[in-house]
Amino acid sequence: MLKGRHLIDPMDFSVEEIDSILNLADKIVENPEKYAHACDGKLMATLFYEPSTRTRFSFEAAMLRLGGKIIGFSEPNSSSVAKGESVADTIRTISCYADIAVMRHPKEGAPKIASLYSQIPVINAGDGGHQHPTQTLTDLLTIRSVKKTLSNLTIGLCGDLKFGRTVHSLIKSMSRYENNKFVLISPKELKVPDYIRKEVLEKKNIDFIEVERIEEVIDTLDILYVTRVQRERFFNEEDYIRLKDSYILDMKKMKMAKDDMIVMHPLPRVNEIAYEVDSDPRAYYFKQAKYGMFVRMALIMKLLGVDEIC
Amino acid sequence: MLTINSIKKGIVIDHIKAGCGIKIFNYLGLDRADFRVALIMNVESQKLGRKDIIKIENVIDIDYTVLGLIDPNITIDIIEDEKIKEKIKLKLPEKVVDVIKCKNPRCITSIEKYIPNVFYLVDEVKGEYRCEYCDEVHTLEEAEV
Numbered sequence: 511m512l513k514g515r516h517l518i519d520p521m522d523f524s525v526e527e528i529d530s531i532l533n534l535a536d537k538i539v540e541n542p543e544k545y546a547h548a549c550d551g552k553l554m555a556t557l558f559y560e561p562s563t564r565t566r567f568s569f570e571a572a573m574l575r576l577g578g579k580i581i582g583f584s585e586p587n588s589s590s591v592a593k594g595e596s597v598a599d600t601i602r603t604i605s606c607y608a609d610i611a612v613m614r615h616p617k618e619g620a621p622k623i624a625s626l627y628s629q630i631p632v633i634n635a636g637d638g639g640h641q642h643p644t645q646t647l648t649d650l651l652t653i654r655s656v657k658k659t660l661s662n663l664t665i666g667l668c669g670d671l672k673f674g675r676t677v678h679s680l681i682k683s684m685s686r687y688e689n690n691k692f693v694l695i696s697p698k699e700l701k702v703p704d705y706i707r708k709e710v711l712e713k714k715n716i717d718f719i720e721v722e723r724i725e726e727v728i729d730t731l732d733i734l735y736v737t738r739v740q741r742e743r744f745f746n747e748e749d750y751i752r753l754k755d756s757y758i759l760d761m762k763k764m765k766m767a768k769d770d771m772i773v774m775h776p777l778p779r780v781n782e783i784a785y786e787v788d789s790d791p792r793a794y795y796f797k798q799a800k801y802g803m804f805v806r807m808a809l810i811m812k813l814l815g816v817d818e819i820c
Numbered sequence: 821m822l823t824i825n826s827i828k829k830g831i832v833i834d835h836i837k838a839g840c841g842i843k844i845f846n847y848l849g850l851d852r853a854d855f856r857v858a859l860i861m862n863v864e865s866q867k868l869g870r871k872d873i874i875k876i877e878n879v880i881d882i883d884y885t886v887l888g889l890i891d892p893n894i895t896i897d898i899i900e901d902e903k904i905k906e907k908i909k910l911k912l913p914e915k916v917v918d919v920i921k922c923k924n925p926r927c928i929t930s931i932e933k934y935i936p937n938v939f940y941l942v943d944e945v946k947g948e949y950r951c952e953y954c955d956e957v958h959t960l961e962e963a964e965v
């Protein structure tokens with residue numbers, strides 16, 4: 511049962527619970543009109559302590575398409591938060607008005623605090639560089655919609671694998687499904703942290719390799735998940751110059767890939783995917799945004815417990 | 821050499837890292853004690869070079885897990901009839917509340933002070949604890965007890 515629960519960490523839900531959200535999302539994708547009044551009379555609070563237009567629009571569009579309504583703030587300056595109100599007090603007050611709350615906060619753990627003081631479900635919409643569970647749900651729905659499965663896949667993750675939390679969450683989540691392989695593509699300075707290698711991959715006996723260049727492995731991949739490599743993450747300029755082109759996906763590299771490989775990216779992109787790739791049918795990063803809204807619709811319905819009536 | 825009489829019935833907290841004795845003394849509220857207590861500092865020790873010792877001539881309730889957090893090498897002897905009746909081995913607790921503080925400047929606990937500081941043990945050998953809110957792992961030395 512997901513009714514009344516919070517979503518703070520991508521691993522808060524079991525595989526079965528995640529599957530039930532993805533199943534509902536599939537039904538919504540098929541027939542969105544059927545759900546246009548699923549949340550009639552329900553109110554969602556969007557508490558954005560830092561601006562993130564993309565994420566906020568996705569949640570708000572999701573709620574509006576379910577027939578619900580929205581209150582909230584998109585930056586803390588304009589609210590009682592600016593007067594120094596604590597997260598605990600804010601959520602206690604909001605709990606009196608709204609049925610569900612979505613929180614984005616620059617500090618790690620803020621949505622967790624909110625969940626401890628809240629009477630209504632709290633969804634973490636990103637807490638600093640810590641967790642962003644609805645991004646992970648978006649990734650899972652995208653993969654499952656295109657590949658029709660979350661098992662038996664070879665998943666390439668490319669770029670900054672050390673600091674990229676979306677990458678860590680995706681590895682943890684996809685490790686829970688059968689027979690997936692991971693191809694970890696990054697400069698050696700930005701390899702996945704030890705705890706992911708030891709406590710997730712090695713512990714569960716999951717097949718993975720670590721390489722430095724996309725070209726070496728791109729022909730083996732079912733999914734290529736690209737993240738940004740930032741100049742300031744490199745220890746010296748020489749390494750950056752030597753490796754930077756390896757982490758830019760262009761059509762030359764895409765020609766080596768399978769016809770049914772899909773390219774994903776959590777967005778926003780800077781230059782790690784060349785614009786020429788956008789028109790390739792394997793480019794899924796903009797379609798991902800649409801799946802993001804559908805999966806949030808399913809999540810909101812599940813946490814509000816309105817899915818049984820539909 | 822400074823001598824302190826042995827005690828009849830009570831507790832001896834030994835092998836405290838030199839300088840930490842006063843922390844434990846204060847934590848146990850021994851400054852308000854109405855029974856005999858000795859805090860002995862900088863005693864020569866084969867194991868530690870120098871150590872602190874606390875002798876308490878009374879039977880008091882002590883949360884030994886917190887002592888373990890302050891210094892896991894501490895030994896505790898329960899004394900009865902001037903003899904050691906029991907030695908207590910310290911163990912790091914699975915969960916600690918409001919004893920150590922999160923040092924991650926990006927953690928919500930760095931700006932909202934009313935939040936209880938909750939940590940979970942991740943590695944007993946290294947003495948590593950994970951913050952409940954930001955998941956940052958600290959060693960006990962970093963987290964300042």
Ligand SMILES: [Zn+2]
Pocket residue numbers: 619922923924927928929951952953954955956
């Ligand atoms: Zn913390």
